[in-house]
Amino acid sequence: MRRDLGRHIYGYLVSAAFALFLFSPILWTLSTSLKQPTEMFHWPPVIVGEPSAQHYTAIIADKDFSSALINSIVVSCSTIILTMALSIPAAFGISHLQKTAMRRLLTLVLALRAAPAMIYIIPYFLFFRQVHLVDTKIALIIVNTMFAVPLAIWYLSAFFDQVPREIEEAAMIDGASTLQTMTLISIPIAKSGIMATAILIFIGSWNEFLFALTLTRDDAKTAAVAILNFMPFEGTDWGKAAAACVLMLVPIVVFVPFVEKYVAGPTTTGSVKG
């Protein structure tokens, strides 16, 4: 089969076509963010003439956007902490239940997450309005945690399943309580899986748009929504919009290899096991 020409022709053609399709819009944004204003309307369009960082300095100096970036970071990191505090014990517990109970709970967790996010906007809006938490980071952290917990439980329980039971039992025999076994034995062993889950939670929270749009006004606005301030109305600010997009993409690009490695992992192996 190695000499098969069809394999190479197909592989290279399809990969090239998808590389063009998947990456050209992003690369175009990168190039737009580095352009001089005069190059924006050049015909025929150009990639970059003389790269300039002026759009980046402009958006960093923009108080609204830089504070929105900080909000995004604070909300995402708090969501990770809160979600982990709820999900690590739950996932550890689920992974130590009997098979049928475990499967039932995991299905319930997933079913609770099945409804499209849009159904929650009205009740959450009315609730947070009632308790005066509209336009606060706390509201966003609670909502993001609600969306992250099912995913986190699902992934973490697959990672805890991979911790050798013999080691945990040995600790128990030596007199460790369940809580001690979890914190001192299982969590350190499942560390890389927990890191991967934290990355996924970060991305979910970083990307969240719908609730950041409806539950914030000015103070708690996150970057995913504040980026619309630079929306290109009739040919203005394209460079700033592009630069803001590129900044938003930095953490995502850094995390891509981790996600690629882990996303398919637990879902496939986990489902076989469960």
Add this chain to the structure above:
Amino acid sequence: MASSRPKVSSALVTPAIAFLCLATVVPIAAVIALSFGDFNIAFPEKTRFIRLYNYARFLSDGRFINAALVTFILVVVPVVLQLLCGLALAIALKENLVGTRWMRASFLLPSIIPPAVGGIVWKLFLIPGVGGLSYLASLFGHNFEADLLGSKTSALISVIIVSIWFGVPIVALLLLSSLDSIPDEIYEAANLDGASWAQAQCHISIPLVLPAMGAVAVFQALEVLGIFPVIFVLTGGGPAGATEPLNFYAFLTAFTYLDLDYSAAILVAFTTTIVGVCFWSIRQISATRVGR
């Protein structure tokens, strides 16, 4: 020790499950209740029970009917194309050819970027005359200046393409992990029997990933309307409602027209239909699997 374990486990599990139930079941019950009422956000104390009145409004609301149609198109067409394109890409990446390996680590990018950013990225790419698409066309000697977001059909096609762009990487990744789990011996045996690479793909790879494709299709059908932010940025539902699915219409009804009870009715109808169809499909899929 063994007997004390389940108790400890349930103590560990309870807070998260309780939080989840509280944060999902209560709001959904509230939306359902709201959809049967006449509710004004300025005078919440005057709320009345009006039975199915909000649902009856669907029938005479042309915009709702249009949005339902758009929803159907924006779920079915992108999911089918995502599966086909995802399979094509997964088969290509499985080969691990020299020079395509970098893609295995990076092709996932469009699926995990913020959807709002994806919307702006595509808006910049599609700017008539000076966008990235015009640049690509100019490389091939074409002068492309059409405003794709300006007319109804091309705007809908653009949204479908962006939706494929968002979904293909994750679909390809899931199918790739399913392809990678097919033992090499099967391909070697086919090779010994004189099968070409293309024949091996048609008779081994594709039949063996078909079951996984069913599950991925259901998963994507639930996810695909998550491109709400893209529509928000790219077309705003326009032109003339051509790219306005039900979730977008419900959003405008609630937060622009402040008609919260009617919006709740739209969302209840939308959610029940889409979740219902997906659960029914999962049952069908698992039934055929057991049948085998």
